[in-house]
Amino acid sequence: VIGQPVKSKRPKEPGENKIKPVNKKVKPKTPKMKERESVESSLKSQSILTQVMDKGHLQKVAATLSLAAGQSIVLRCKGSNVTWSYPSYLDTFRDSRLSIKQLDRYSQLILANSTAADTGEYSCWLQLCSGNKCRKDETKTGSTYIFFTDKEELFVPTPSYFEIVYLNPDKPAVIPCRVTTPSAKVTLHREFPAEEIETDGTDIFYDAKKGFLFQHPTSDHKGIVYCKAESQGAPQISIKYHLLYVEVPKGPPSATIAVSSSRAGLGDRVHVVCTVLGEPDVDVNFRWQYPGQESGRPVIIQNFWRLINRGIGHTTRSSKSILLVEDFEDINVGNYVCIAQNLQGETTVATKVELK
Numbered sequence: 001v002i003g004q005p006v007k008s009k010r011p012k013e014p015g016e017n018k019i020k021p022v023n024k025k026v027k028p029k030t031p032k033m034k035e036r037e038s039v040e041s042s043l044k045s046q047s048i049l050t051q052v053m054d055k056g057h058l059q060k061v062a063a064t065l066s067l068a069a070g071q072s073i074v075l076r077c078k079g080s081n082v083t084w085s086y087p088s089y090l091d092t093f094r095d096s097r098l099s100i101k102q103l104d105r106y107s108q109l110i111l112a113n114s115t116a117a118d119t120g121e122y123s124c125w126l127q128l129c130s131g132n133k134c135r136k137d138e139t140k141t142g143s144t145y146i147f148f149t150d151k152e153e154l155f156v157p158t159p160s161y162f163e164i165v166y167l168n169p170d171k172p173a174v175i176p177c178r179v180t181t182p183s184a185k186v187t188l189h190r191e192f193p194a195e196e197i198e199t200d201g202t203d204i205f206y207d208a209k210k211g212f213l214f215q216h217p218t219s220d221h222k223g224i225v226y227c228k229a230e231s232q233g234a235p236q237i238s239i240k241y242h243l244l245y246v247e248v249p250k251g252p253p254s255a256t257i258a259v260s261s262s263r264a265g266l267g268d269r270v271h272v273v274c275t276v277l278g279e280p281d282v283d284v285n286f287r288w289q290y291p292g293q294e295s296g297r298p299v300i301i302q303n304f305w306r307l308i309n310r311g312i313g314h315t316t317r318s319s320k321s322i323l324l325v326e327d328f329e330d331i332n333v334g335n336y337v338c339i340a341q342n343l344q345g346e347t348t349v350a351t352k353v354e355l356k
Contacts, residue, residue, distance in 0.1 A: 048077050048078040048079060048082075048124065048125075048126065048140050048141065048142045049061050049075060049076070049077050049123075049124055049141075049142025049143065049144065050075070050076050050077075050078075051065075051073065051074065051075055051076070052074035052075070052076055052108070058076065061075065061142065061144040062144060063143075063144060063145065064144065064145050064146075064147070064182070065144055065145070065146045065147065066146075066147045066149055066181075066182065067114065067146060067147070067148055067149070068148070068149055068150075069114055069115050069116050069118075069148045069149060069150040069153070069180070070113060070114060070115075071114055071148075072110065072111060072112045072113060072114065073110075073111050073114065073146070074108060074109070074110050074111075075108070075109045075122060075124070075144075076106050076107070076108050076109075077106060077107045077108075077109075077124035077142060078105065078106050078126075078140075079105075079106065079107065079126040079140060080102075080104060080105065081102075081126060081127040081128075081129060081134075082102060082106070082107035082124050082125070082126060082127070083124065083125055083126075083127055083136075084100055084107070084109055084122070084123070084124050085121070085122070085123045085124070085143075086098070086109070086111075086120065086121075086122050086123075087117075087118060087119070087120035087121070087122075089117055089118070089120075089159075090111075090118065097111060097112045097113055097114075098110070098111050098112075099112075107124065109122070109124075114148045115148060115150070115153075115157075116148050116149075116150040116152075116153035116156060116157055116180045117148075117153075117156060117157045118146070118148050119146065119147050119148045119156045119178065119180050120145065120146070120156070120178075121143055121144070121145045121146075121209075122143065122144055122145075122146055123141065123142065123143030123144070124141070124142055124143075125137060125138075125140060125141040125142075126140035126141070145209050147179075147180055147181065147182050147208075148180055149180050149181045150180050150181075151231075151232075151233060153180055153236075154179055154180060154181060154184050154229040154230075154231055154236045155177055155178070155179060155180070155227065155229060155236060155238045155239075156178040156179065156180055158176075158239055160239065161239050161240070162239060162240050162241075162242065163176070163239060163240075163241050163242070164241075164242050164244060164280075165241050165242070165243050165244070166244055166246050166279070166280050166281050167214065167217035167218070167219075167221055167222060167243055167244065167245045167246060168217060168246045168250075168279065169216070169217060169218065169246075170250055172213055172214060172215050172216075172217070173213070173214040173217045173221075173243070174210055174211050174212070174213055174214075175188065175211045175212040175214075175225065175227065175241050175243075176210065176211040177211045177212065177226075177227035177229075177238040177239075177241070178208065178209065178210065178211055179208050179229055181229075181231045182208045183231060184208075184229045184230060184231035185229065185230045185231070186206050186208075186212075186227055186228070186229045187199075187227070187228050188204075188206075188212050188225060188226075188227055188228075189225060189226055189227070189228055190223055190224070190225050191223065191224040191225065191226065191240065192223065192224065197225065199212070202215070203215050203216055211227070212227065217245070218245075219245040221243055221245070222243050222244060222245040223242075223243055224240055224241070224242050224243070225240070225241050225243060226238050226239070226240050226241065244280065246279055246280060246316075250279070250344060251344050251345070252341075252342065252344050252345030252346060252347050253276040253278055253284055253319075253340040253341065253342050253345075253346070253347045254276060254277055254278065254347070255274060255275065255276045255338065255340040255347045255348075255349045256274075256275050256276075256349060257272065257273070257274050257275075257336070257338050257349040257350065257351045258272070258273050258275070258351070259271070259272045259273075259336065259351045259353055260272075261353075262351070262352065262353060262354065263353070263354050263355070263356045264325075264328045264332075264353055264354075264355065264356060265328065265355070265356040266328060266329060266330075266355075267327055267328060268328040269324070269325070269326055269327075269328070270324070270325045270328050270332070270353060271322055271323065271324045271325070272290075272322070272323045272336045272338070272351060272353075273320060273321075273322050274286060274288075274320065274321045274322075274323075274338035274340060274349065275318065275319070275320050276318070276319045276320075276340050276347075277308075277316050277317070277318055278316065278317050278319065278342065279316075279317060280307055280316065280317045281317075282317070282342050282343065283319075283342065284305070284317075284319040284340055284341065284342050285340070285341045285342070286301075286303055286319075286321035286338060286339070286340055286341075287338075287339040287341070288301060288321070288323055288336070288337065288338060288339075289335075289336075289337040289339070290323060290332075290334075290335075290336045290337070291331060291332050291333060291334035291335070291336070291353075292329075292331040292332055295331065297329075297331050297332065299323055299324060299325055300323070300324040300326065301321065301322070301323050301324075302321070302322045302324070303319075303320070303321045303322075304319075304320055305317055305318060305319040305320065306318055319340075321338060321340075323336065323338075328353075330355065332353065333353060333354060333355050334352065334353070335350050335351070335352050336350065336351050336352070336353060337349075337350040338350070
């Protein structure tokens with residue numbers, strides 16, 4: 001008891017005063033509050049998504065879930081205007097096993113009798129609407145990736161037995177052999193010559209939610225490959241993937257224009273063809289300007305595209321737009337202009353048709 005008053009006097013001494021503020025700084029009260037706030041704010045952005053358990057009990061959803069195929073799952077998202085995202089497979093086949101109901105305070109997604117093919121990301125977000133315009137509320141979102149495990153189906157089933165993967169030197173490529181069991185050991189194999197493709201964890205690596213990622217694809221990677229998965233049983237083989245190297249550089253369309261005849265007689269049939277060679281997976285849109293357009297002179301326009309194999313593993317996309325004048329008249333004389341557009345820009349080409 002006697003020692004306590006003595007200690008209470010010591011803070012007045014200079015040496016003791018230096019110690020006390022240091023002790024206060026060491027106490028992590030303020031950082032803890034900040035950390036708690038940041039954790040709480042991140043939880044708030046995820047907290048709108050919950051899983052409905054037995055007897056209506058709600059549970060926060062983890063970033064990844066593993067459920068046995070055959071189980072049903074009920075997800076609930078808080079909000080009066082909720083939008084959902086889920087594996088496109090369920091939309092493609094308009095699966096009756098999936099149902100979504102929007103109620104006053106929340107939206108509920110029910111997936112009954114799940115299968116290995118349902119494996120994927122399930123997410124929801126709140127929509128903020130003003131009049132006819134709506135936007136995503138980035139602070140009110142939630143998502144989870146669900147593995148529906150199935151010993152008979154280690155790979156997530158796909159509707160096809162063969163897929164094309166384009167290798168573009170400007171962007172990573174994905175071989176989408178996803179698994180239903182996250183712990184499965186997955187390897188990548190070339191069909192010819194028969195060999196396993198080494199993964200270094202940097203340039204080529206595996207992600208159970210996406211597949212094999214090639215960070216810097218080259219023409220050496222082209223060919224036919226497949227994935228092999230092992231998990232407590234006989235190994236399973238995925239579908240085959242044809243890796244095609246894209247040799248067309250990125251940029252606005254490379255367009256050319258040609259006409260069946262630069263001089264046409266009255267009543268002749270004339271067609272003008274606009275052609276673009278480009279990346280296999282890049283869409284091209286065409287617009288035309290032609291004589292008689294403003295007066296409503298009828299023409300027929302047809303658009304189509306196809307893939308052209310330009311040697312082993314090299315391919316390009318040929319997109320065409322054909323403008324057809326079936327009964328040539330004076331009003332059809334003049335310049336025919338084609339505007340080809342892709343995500344990188346547009347290119348204009350033109351040709352002239354005169355009267356014989």
